[in-house]
Amino acid sequence: xxxxxxDKIWTIILYAISGFxxxxxxxxxxxxxxxxxxxxxxxxxxxxxKVGEAGGGIAPMFFNSFYMLIVSLLITIPxxxxxxxxxxxxxxxxxxxxxxxxCIETLASLPSIVVGLFGLLVFVNMTHWGFTILSGAMAxxxxxxxxxxxxxxxxxxxxxxxxxxxSLGLGATPWQTISRVILPSAMPxxxxxxxxxxxxxxxxxxxxxxxxxxxxxxxxxxTISLIDKSSPFSLMRPAETLxxxxxxxxxxxxxxxxxxxxNKASAVLILMVxxxxxxxxxxxxxxxxxxxxxx
Amino acid sequence: xxxxxILIKLKNEYIGRTYAIICGLLIVILTFSMMFFIFSKGMxxxxxxGASLKEFLFSSVWxxxxxxxxxxxxxxxxGSTLVSIGAxxxxxxxxxxxxxxxxxxxxxxxxxxxxPALELFVGIPSVVYGWIGFSVLLPFIKSGFGGIGFSMLAxxxxxxxxxxxTIASISADAVKVVPKNYLEASYGLGATRWQTISRVIVPAAKGxxxxxxxxxxARAFGEALAVQMVIGNSIKFANGILSPTSTLTSILxxxxxxxxxxxxxxxxxxxxxxxxxxxxxxFILIIRAIGKRGE
Numbered sequence: 001x002x003x004x005x006x007d008k009i010w011t012i013i014l015y016a017i018s019g020f021x022x023x024x025x026x027x028x029x030x031x032x033x034x035x036x037x038x039x040x041x042x043x044x045x046x047x048x049x050k051v052g053e054a055g056g057g058i059a060p061m062f063f064n065s066f067y068m069l070i071v072s073l074l075i076t077i078p079x080x081x082x083x084x085x086x087x088x089x090x091x092x093x094x095x096x097x098x099x100x101x102x103c104i105e106t107l108a109s110l111p112s113i114v115v116g117l118f119g120l121l122v123f124v125n126m127t128h129w130g131f132t133i134l135s136g137a138m139a140x141x142x143x144x145x146x147x148x149x150x151x152x153x154x155x156x157x158x159x160x161x162x163x164x165x166x167s168l169g170l171g172a173t174p175w176q177t178i179s180r181v182i183l184p185s186a187m188p189x190x191x192x193x194x195x196x197x198x199x200x201x202x203x204x205x206x207x208x209x210x211x212x213x214x215x216x217x218x219x220x221x222x223t224i225s226l227i228d229k230s231s232p233f234s235l236m237r238p239a240e241t242l243x244x245x246x247x248x249x250x251x252x253x254x255x256x257x258x259x260x261x262x263n264k265a266s267a268v269l270i271l272m273v274x275x276x277x278x279x280x281x282x283x284x285x286x287x288x289x290x291x292x293x294x295x
Numbered sequence: 296x297x298x299x300x301i302l303i304k305l306k307n308e309y310i311g312r313t314y315a316i317i318c319g320l321l322i323v324i325l326t327f328s329m330m331f332f333i334f335s336k337g338m339x340x341x342x343x344x345g346a347s348l349k350e351f352l353f354s355s356v357w358x359x360x361x362x363x364x365x366x367x368x369x370x371x372x373x374g375s376t377l378v379s380i381g382a383x384x385x386x387x388x389x390x391x392x393x394x395x396x397x398x399x400x401x402x403x404x405x406x407x408x409x410x411p412a413l414e415l416f417v418g419i420p421s422v423v424y425g426w427i428g429f430s431v432l433l434p435f436i437k438s439g440f441g442g443i444g445f446s447m448l449a450x451x452x453x454x455x456x457x458x459x460x461t462i463a464s465i466s467a468d469a470v471k472v473v474p475k476n477y478l479e480a481s482y483g484l485g486a487t488r489w490q491t492i493s494r495v496i497v498p499a500a501k502g503x504x505x506x507x508x509x510x511x512x513a514r515a516f517g518e519a520l521a522v523q524m525v526i527g528n529s530i531k532f533a534n535g536i537l538s539p540t541s542t543l544t545s546i547l548x549x550x551x552x553x554x555x556x557x558x559x560x561x562x563x564x565x566x567x568x569x570x571x572x573x574x575x576x577x578f579i580l581i582i583r584a585i586g587k588r589g590e
Binding site for chain 2: 003004006007010011013014015017018021022024025028029031032035078079080081082083085086087089090091099100102103104105106107109110111112113114115117118120121122125142145146149173174175176178179196199200202203204205206209210214243244246247250251259262263266269270273274276277281
């Protein structure tokens, strides 16, 4: 009887712990959204930040976060997918493969602040670019490179299983097989990985402090250029993102309503993370359905 | 004719293969160049500024900006170590409990509630964790336990939530692959579920669980902004869990922007970055050793 009673007690404890964790998450998210519930106002989402007075908005930072995300994805996706193909299809087990794996593990576990400092050294100082979107995007690309490589490798491996030999048997070269048969069917799974990574990029701050800088000049959408510093699409301008802005509000507090803005900006960030997460889940379940033949 | 064949082969295979190999090698190049650059910057303290490794690691006198600079980083090393270990001690039992719940107590609830919850925990940006810690946890600690709020305790609590999903998801993978016949043997001998969990599943999965714990520790060591926002950043040893201190990452975040490249102070900060790199590489080697032993 004793063992059975113990079993019951521990079952209850495990339920309690799991319930506590889920509850903690719910409370956290609801609290953040509730505290920042006034973020849905035109002057906040589309207004420029103010210095020394209350009521500033987050428009430039919000735009910067999206632009940074796009630029860094444009850098990481081709490289990550390429490296994934290499690991899944071309690399042979052996010393080289082992070294590549060790490097991926090392790179993936590096603190993001260290990656940011590497970015400061190479993408900011050595290139003489200064704090720019491009430097920040490259630092984040370094940060996400290993994760995306892993996602692509796994997706390609699992997609290759069923179709690879058929394609090779028809006389296609390995590359033709990869690019026309395997990759298209691996794409949904890679996409899920990319969206989840996007959520992380959107909230990343430590790697950006010393690469993309901490200033966000107001945006004027009358010049469109990738190099001209006055254009919002310029890769060569400093760009404080939303996450970095929250950090700076807390560190320097240069406006009287800093905590109010930080609350609202946190709500916006959390909402974006939720959007990224939910869309990754939807795509994931679509793939599951199509693979299991339900639709 | 032969030329044309080569050209077709080039188009169908060689270009793609070369691209994939370049992407794979890029990871290696990136990792090595990161180590090289941070190593060469971080060594300046010892080569140009006359600090000894012994002083750096074991002295607690940190005055890199004085006329006779002192480079003792023990305060930060101790701060990082204590906070990270505290977070792991708090987080690991909960994570293992979650892992077991997901696969052995209620797979249905685990799949529908806990897995998505863990994914969301990962998705919440570290500045948002830091901000919630600052605006909710600090006042709570101040009124509940005394002190000024900024404290090691706050750092430990924030970090323990942040590393929870890391440890939980890796432990979950580890308990999932425990062979079914172990369970059947255990149940067949008349063991209760809890006896099976505590004496068969957890011991059989201990390698994987340990890997999760080490990765959690690595993540805790490297987390910068969330810790920096709640720990108080005073350059002294914590004389209790309620007093503020500094960590390797927090001092880097605070001071890197204020120093000029080439000064002893700046060099010393790069040495801290190098130390972080060495620590995270060591963790990877430990994980590899655990994996080897398990084979």
